[in-house]
Structures are given as C-alpha cells and as structure tokens.
C-alpha cells in the first residue's frame with residue numbers, strides 16, 4: 001500500500017498536531033468508488049476523467065485517469081470531514097509529474113479542482129459515480145524484441161503536403177479537409193509538389209465498435225469516401241494516432257489494436273500515418289520507444305499498402321539513430337513549433353548536429369510549417385522556408401490553404417526553393433560559418449546538391465539588417481563559383497572577387513544556388 005508508506009510519515013513529520021486531532025474526527029462521508037467527469041467535445045465524443053478512489057478513514061488512495069495521463073494518488077490530506085487534498089503523481093517515461101486534486105463530496109457529486117504546477121489557476125469540474133471498472137487503465141503489453149522492419153521504399157525525398165494541426169487544431173472536419181484539398185489542387189501547390197493532406201488529432205470517436213475497430217467521430221462521417229475524394233484530386237490522405245490508449249488531445253489511440261487499426265486505415269485508403277507518443281508514456285519508459293514504434297511499423301508493413309510512417313515523439317531517445325529500424329520515414333526532432341520567430345529559429349537553427357541522419361527514405365522532421373499563419377513577417381517566413389529546404393525537412397504547410405495571400409503562396413510554391421528541399425541526393429545542409437552572438441548572429445549554411453551544385457543560405461538572425469561579407473574560403477571553396485542564382489530575387493548574381501558581400505534583412509535570408 002503505497003499510500004501508507006508515503007502518507008503517514010509525511011503527516012507525522014509535517015503535521016503532528018493535525019494527525020492527533022484527526023484520530024478524534026469521524027469520517028462519515030465515504031468517497032470510495034469510481035467517479036467520472038465527461039466533457040462534451042461537441043463532435044459526438046466526450047473526454048472523460050475517472051477518479052477511482054478508496055477512502056480508509058482519513059486516508060484516500062487510488063488512481064486518476066485523465067484524457068491522456070494516469071496518476072496514482074500518493075498522499076491525501078483531509079480538509080474537513082468530506083473534503084481532501086490529494087497529491088497524485090504520474091510517471092511519464094522519464095520522470096515524475098505531480099498534480100494536486102482538491103476533492104469534496106457534495107451529495108451525489110464529487111467536486112474536483114485540479115492544480116498542476118505551472119499550469120495557472122485550478123480547473124474545476126464535477127464528477128458523478130460510474131460503474132466499477134469503467135475507464136480502468138489497460139494493462140501493459142510487453143513490446144516485442146527489437147528487429148528490423150523492412151523499408152517501405154517511400155519518401156525518397158522529404159514528404160510535401162499539408163497538416164491540419166497548426167491552423168485548425170480540433171476544429172477540423174470532413175468539409176474543411178475537402179476544401180483544403182480543392183485549394184491545394186488548384187492554387188499551384190499541387191503543381192509545386194505538395195501532395196499529402198494530413199488529418200491530425202481529433203478525428204477519432206471515443207469508443208471502438210463491437211469488433212474493436214477504431215471509428216470516426218461525427219466530424220468525419222465517412223473516411224473512405226474522403227480518401228476517395230482526395231485521391232480523385234491526385235492527392236494523398238494522411239491520418240494520426242498514438243501508440244498509447246489516448247492521443248495528445250485525449251481521443252482514442254491505437255494501443256492494443258495496432259494491427260487492427262493499420263488494417264482499417266489501409267482499407268480506408270490512408271497513405272500516411274503520424275504516430276504521436278503522448279498516451280504511451282503512462283505505460284512505457286522512454287527507453288522502450290523503439291520497440292513500441294516497431295509494433296506499428298510491423299503492422300503497417302503487414303497491410304501491404306504503401307503508408308508513410310511519421311514518428312512523433314519530440315526527438316526523444318535519439319530517434320534519428322533508430323527511426324529507420326522501425327520503418328520510420330521521418331521523425332520529429334523537437335517539441336511543437338509555434339508560429340513565432342523565436343520558436344521557429346530555435347528549432348531550425350539547432351538542427352545542424354543531426355545532418356548525417358537524413359537520407360532518402362528517412363528524414364529529420366523539425367515540425368510542420370507555420371508559413372502564412374500570421375505570427376511572423378513574410379521575411380521571416382522566407383527564412384522558415386529556406387531553412388527547412390536547407391535541412392531537407394518535410395514541407396507540410398500548416399495554414400488555411402483556402403485563403404492564402406499571394407506573398408505567402410509565392411513563398412510556399414517557390415520552385416527553386418522547393419527543388420533544394422527535394423534534391424534527390426537527400427543530403428541535409430550544414431552550418432559552415434557564423435558571426436556574432438547566438439540569437440542575433442549571421443550564419444551561412446551549405447547544402448550539397450545532386451550533380452555537384454550547392455545551395456548557400458546566408459541567414460541574419462538579428463532583428464536589424466546586416467551587411468555580410470564572406471570569403472570563399474569561409475564557405476569551404478577555393479575560388480568563386482561559376483554561376484549563382486538568387487532564389488528569392490529570381491535573378492542571376494555575379495560572384496567575382498574574393499567572396500560574397502551583401503545586405504541581409506533582419507530575420508531574413510539570401511538563398512543562392514551555385515554551380516562550381
């Protein structure tokens with residue numbers, strides 16, 4: 001009994017007087033039982049939080065299952081005869097997280113206020129009694145021994161497309177996805193190489209059918225019909241799930257149903273899966289990630305359908321070292337991007353050490369594009385696009401494609417820049433030169449391209465414009481390149497003399513393609 005080991009010493013040491021007083025208090029109230037809070041998501045699903053509690057006099061123990069986390073009550077302190085403050089901890093694969101739950105019995109209701117460190121004011125909710133066992137956390141399934149999942153032969157160049165999360169988050173539905181596909185097929189993006197329409201989290205129902213098949217919520221009435229529609233446009237459809245029982249947004253994950261879900265997606269005509277760790281952290285340690293991802297890699301392989309496998313576990317456990325082993329075509333290298341210069345720059349410019357792990361079929365993924373979402377200037381979005389191209393990063397637009405201002409469309413569809421990203425040799429660019437302070441410095445990156453050409457990006461991370469002078473030797477060259485094209489100015493530039501000298505706007509970039 002973890003509660004006794006943990007709680008009693010705490011009370012004795014910290015609150016001896018209260019402990020003595022409590023002996024005399026009688027706890028007529030009994031909150032023992034399973035309690036549920038169901039939040040209506042207005043898409044036909046409910047997000048449920050279960051508090052499975054056991055009261056023993058002054059002490060309360062048990063478990064709390066939120067939409068994506070599983071807590072064990074590790075200490076309880078009475079706050080009257082019918083109220084307690086519960087300390088609950090979860091193990092998230094690599095450490096402990098704590099939350100405090102203030103609970104109070106009020107007739108047939110349990111009033112709950114949750115406080116998580118650093119998460120602002122307590123969230124309040126009202127729980128009702130639920131049948132015993134409902135919402136119980138599934139038992140852990142041991143992952144299989146490590147082996148090599150055969151390569152699917154996909155993503156010879158970094159995947160290009162669109163994903164719903166950055167702009168729409170939970171406000172994505174069938175009609176919106178169709179209209180985004182219409183836009184991509186007609187606004188020049190498809191012609192520029194964009195292909196995947198990826199539905200992120202929140203498409204799932206909150207229960208499986210009688211055979212255990214995953215089903216959609218009412219925002220997506222017929223996923224097969226949607227796939228047919230997307231395919232008829234010459235585009236491909238992607239979907240999202242988690243190796244845990246729940247996704248990050250608290251919807252149903254694929255835990256315990258991996259092969260069944262892969263088969264369902266294949267039958268729907270899905271072409272791409274983003275598989276997001278989230279709920280799996282309650283069951284597995286970070287060290288087990290490879291084995292857990294391998295399970296879905298095997299399941300996708302077994303379907304026989306070509307499905308791009310995108311690993312989303314925020315770059316933990318040096319995923320770039322084992323991503324290809326589990327059949328992964330791309331792996332997130334960082335936490336979530338935000339539509340802000342600081343976030344984009346920190347993520348993008350930190351990618352240099354991972355260059356050697358990118359290769360045709362297997363890409364580092366510094367997260368989806370924020371271009372056009374409004375939090376950065378067009379100059380900054382050109383830097384975002386250029387940097388992702390230099391990094392051989394997947395180009396997954398994250399804006400509303402139905403209403404793209406011309407300058408934003410010009411950034412996303414710049415053929416010369418897309419060609420850098422999609423270079424068939426798949427060698428990720430490296431930082432070769434830098435000057436100034438970390439966050440405000442100028443940097444030059446080089447990417448080796450097929451046939452001996454090179455892309456040179458000169459970035460200015462400072463807010464103010466900068467004059468940059470580089471010697472050819474700074475770029476590892478013996479002499480001036482034979483030709484150079486400025487890929488944003490769309491013109492040839494003459495490069496003579498000892499190096500390159502030019503103005504780079506604040507937070508901007510000069511992107512050149514040079515021939516030797």
Ligand code: GLA
Pocket residue numbers: 165200201247248249276312335336
């Ligand atoms: C995580 C991922 C995001 C997005 C959300 C959806 O935060 O990193 O890219 O998929 O989950 O819930």
